[in-house]
Amino acid sequence: MATDEEIARFGASLGELHRLLRRRTHARADREPLPEAQVEVLLLVRAAPEISGKEVAARLGTAANTVSTLVRDLTDAGLLVRDRDPADRRVVRLRLTEAAHRRMADYEVHRAALLTEALAALDPPARAAVLAAAPHLDALLTALRARP
Template sequence: MASEEAVARFGAVVGELHRLLRRKVVARVHRDSLPEAQVELLHLVRAEPGISGKEVARRLGTAPNTVSTLVHDLTGAGLLARERDPNDRRVVRLTLTDAARTRMADHAAHRSALLTEALATLDPPARDAILAAAPHLDALLDALRARP
């Protein structure tokens, strides 16, 4: 089993990697960044088009009124579309707009380019080890998602 220090270091590195990539991509695309909660909501809707606001709140572990505010802001920004469920008019279904899909694709392309450039500066064994870790990091994500 890994030491507490190694686990803490891993968590710190993953967090800093996420924050640094996000800042650098935003600077590269010359666009204001969205709050992290809005980004999470967009990723969830991309993964599950037509998801309900209630299900978003459950999946993100947040209050329905918080989701309502996020949806309102993203709809106003032209990144999210909401439609009433034809079978139950009380339910709102969420989908990405074309603008959101374009923005997310641009972000992913710039993130990939930044990572490619940074990985190219590492020695081949380090680069190979990092890339080989991706499936294991996916498994770690699954394990974390499965926890209540």
């Protein structure tokens, strides 16, 4: 089993990797980054189109009024569309706009290019080890999602 120090170092590295990759990807795309909370909403709506605002709040573990503000801001920015559920007009269903799809695809292209460049700087065994860890990181993500 890993030591507390190894686990702390792993968590810190993942966090810094995420922050650095996010900042550099936006700089490369020459675009202001969206707030992290808005990105979380967009990713969730992309994964589950027509999700309700209430479901978004539950999955993100945040208050409904917080999600309402995020949805309003994303709608005002032209990245999200709110539709009333025809079966229950009290429910709002969310979907991405074409602009959101393009923005997310553009971000992913820039992120992949940055990762490709960084991976190329590693020696072949280190590069192979990092890439081989991807399925295990996916499993870790699944395990974390399954926990309340």
